[in-house]
Amino acid sequence: MMVIASGVGTVIEWYDFMVYAFLAVTISSLFFSTDQPGVALLSTLAVFGVTFLFRPLGGILFGHIADRFGRRPSLLISVVGMAVTSTLIGLLPTYATVGLLAPILLVLLRAVQGVAAGGEMASAATYASEGSNEKRRGFDVSFVNLGLVIGTAMGAAVVGILYAVLTDDQMTTFGWRIPFLFSIVLGIVALLLRRHMEETDAFEEAQATQTVKRSPITGAFTEAPRQVFMVTMMNLGSFAAFYIVFTYMSTYFQTQEIMTPSQASWSTVLSLTVAGVSIPFWGSLSDRIGRKPIFIASTLALVLLSYPLFLFMKQGFIFALTGQLIFGIIEASYLGVLMAAYTEMFKPSLRVSGLAMGYNISAILAGGPAPYVSQWLIGETGIAESPAFFVMLAAALSLAVTAMMYKETAGKPLPAETLNNTSVNFPSLQSST
Numbered sequence: 001m002m003v004i005a006s007g008v009g010t011v012i013e014w015y016d017f018m019v020y021a022f023l024a025v026t027i028s029s030l031f032f033s034t035d036q037p038g039v040a041l042l043s044t045l046a047v048f049g050v051t052f053l054f055r056p057l058g059g060i061l062f063g064h065i066a067d068r069f070g071r072r073p074s075l076l077i078s079v080v081g082m083a084v085t086s087t088l089i090g091l092l093p094t095y096a097t098v099g100l101l102a103p104i105l106l107v108l109l110r111a112v113q114g115v116a117a118g119g120e121m122a123s124a125a126t127y128a129s130e131g132s133n134e135k136r137r138g139f140d141v142s143f144v145n146l147g148l149v150i151g152t153a154m155g156a157a158v159v160g161i162l163y164a165v166l167t168d169d170q171m172t173t174f175g176w177r178i179p180f181l182f183s184i185v186l187g188i189v190a191l192l193l194r195r196h197m198e199e200t201d202a203f204e205e206a207q208a209t210q211t212v213k214r215s216p217i218t219g220a221f222t223e224a225p226r227q228v229f230m231v232t233m234m235n236l237g238s239f240a241a242f243y244i245v246f247t248y249m250s251t252y253f254q255t256q257e258i259m260t261p262s263q264a265s266w267s268t269v270l271s272l273t274v275a276g277v278s279i280p281f282w283g284s285l286s287d288r289i290g291r292k293p294i295f296i297a298s299t300l301a302l303v304l305l306s307y308p309l310f311l312f313m314k315q316g317f318i319f320a321l322t323g324q325l326i327f328g329i330i331e332a333s334y335l336g337v338l339m340a341a342y343t344e345m346f347k348p349s350l351r352v353s354g355l356a357m358g359y360n361i362s363a364i365l366a367g368g369p370a371p372y373v374s375q376w377l378i379g380e381t382g383i384a385e386s387p388a389f390f391v392m393l394a395a396a397l398s399l400a401v402t403a404m405m406y407k408e409t410a411g412k413p414l415p416a417e418t419l420n421n422t423s424v425n426f427p428s429l430q431s432s433t
Contacts, residue, residue: 007128007147009079012183012190013120014151016086017113019179021048021247021371022159022265025254026176030094031103041251042379045372047107048247051114052368055360058118060217063353066123067216071130072197074123074352079194081116083187085109090180121148121339122356129343130200130351134411135287141340142283146276149335152246153272155179160265202348202414213349220346220354226405227345231358232365234341234402237299237395238334239367241306244387245327246272248371255375256384258313258320267321271328278329282336290410291341295402298334302395305330310385344409347416366394 020027028044058078066074089109095102124144132140158179166175206212213219220228250268253259259267286294305326313323346354374387 007124007143009075009190009194010120010124010144010147011151011154012186013079013082013117014148015154015186016082016151016183017051017117018152018247019086019155019159019183020089020110021243022156022250022268023176023179024048024251024371025261026171027106030096030172030176031092031106032095041255042372042375043103045248045251045375047103047110049368049372050107051110051117052360052363054111054114055118055363055368056357058115058120059122059353059356059360060118061115062119062123063220063356064216066119066126066352067349068212068214070199070203071123071127071352072194072199074119075127075197076191076194078116078120078123079190080187082113082120083183083190085112085116086180086183087187090177090183118360119352119356122352122359125339125343126351126355127197127200129340129414130202130348134413136284137344138286138291138337138340138410139280139284141343142280142336144339145335146279149246149272149276149279149332153269153276156246156250156265156268156272158182160262160269163260163262163265202351206348211349216350216353217357220350220357224346224350224354228354228358228361230345230401230405231342231355232361233400234295234398234406235338235359235362236366237302237391237398238331238338239362239365240370240391240394241302241327241331241334243367243370244374244391245324245331246275248374248387249324249327251371252374252387253320255378256314259317263317267324270321271324274325275328275332275335278332279336282333283340286337286340286410290408291337291344292402292406292408294333294337295341295406296399298330299395299399299402301330301333303392303399306388306391306395307385310388314384341406341409344412344414348414366390 024044025041028040032040032043062074062078065077089106092105092109093102121144124147125141128141128144129137162171162175162178203212246268250261250264253264253267254261258264282294309323309326313320342355342358343351370387370390373390377386377390378384
């Protein structure tokens with residue numbers, strides 16, 4: 001039940017966060033001057049990137065709440081914040097109505113979403129990890145990233161349906177608002193699911209033994225800087241691939257005239273579906289053979305195959321669809337193991353804060369910039385395959401750090417607190433999926 005509660009909430013969180021990316025082309029014509037469509041699209045993607053600048057603030061805030069007051073309140077507050085801000089975006093006036101105030105309000109609300117999203121994944125992964133055990137932790141925690149993929153797929157599916165059934169005029173008049181306004185319903189569902197969550201044994205033991213820290217974020221950087229650095233670097237390839245393959249690719253297919261808006265959305269839905277189905281398999285496999293071999297294989301595949309796959313996708317609709325599916329499977333292997341590995345690096349009093357900071361710093365470096373840099377590279381170089389270079393660089397850095405610094409954590413108990421030179425081990429519950 002702990003895994004389900006964390007995973008379902010993550011579905012709704014990431015629907016709210018990602019639907020903006022699938023509407024990027026339409027939003028660019030509504031919130032920015034249309035005198036230069038290319039600049040308007042870049043501005044829209046830049047707003048997407050700005051959101052990531054605020055994620056570390058969310059990591060600090062929600063990491064502090066989760067490590068100081070409990071995993072449960074952090075998960076409740078973050079999901080409410082995402083739902084409310086997403087709904088407000090759906091109510092915004094456009095550039096034609098209020099001029100520059102429209103993009104200013106859009107940036108402010110996306111910034112708040114960045115704060116809310118900044119603590120979600122770390123809190124959810126920690127909650128699932130602390131409710132599992134060393135024999136199946138990879139499998140159980142993989143459902144958090146499965147929630148991420150399902151939420152992203154929901155966003156792509158809703159947008160795809162709207163593009164299919166509404167005319168262009170209807171989409172720009174009211175259709176674009178529907179996915180955002182739907183967030184209030186999803187937020188209520190998430191709140192109902194998460195309000196009955198129980199606190200984890202690990203946090204309750206930390207409270208009982210008085211090992212909870214007054215400033216968890218300070219502790220993360222002073223007591224576990226190596227782990228924060230490793231999470232940051234190991235996550236670069238995953239963020240670059242995820243935000244190019246599952247968010248920017250829809251824009252890429254449209255601007256390269258490979259697919260219609262509806263086809264691009266449904267291609268992304270299909271690739272996300274295939275990826276989502278395979279994520280628990282990779283998590284389970286990592287419980288048997290270890291996290292490190294899968295980390296190495298997925299990052300190496302991104303380094304070697306990204307450019308050939310972009311060349312392949314240029315050949316037409318079927319090629320593009322197939323290429324995105326292959327990218328999706330590679331990214332799924334990455335997503336299937338990373339969160340379990342990261343939670344296994346930190347002791348309970350620093351787990352959410354340390355994971356959140358490493359995760360969100362990598363989001364700034366490789367996640368948020370990915371769509372903008374991809375579009376900019378194409379414009380500057382004239383090379384349609386240039387987004388592959390961004391993925392390859394990020395994946396190469398992740399590969400190097402994983403190979404040189406990461407020591408296998410699969411099959412071992414979570415790190416314990418130390419109190420008065422005595423190790424404090426926390427009991428784990430066998431979670432249900």
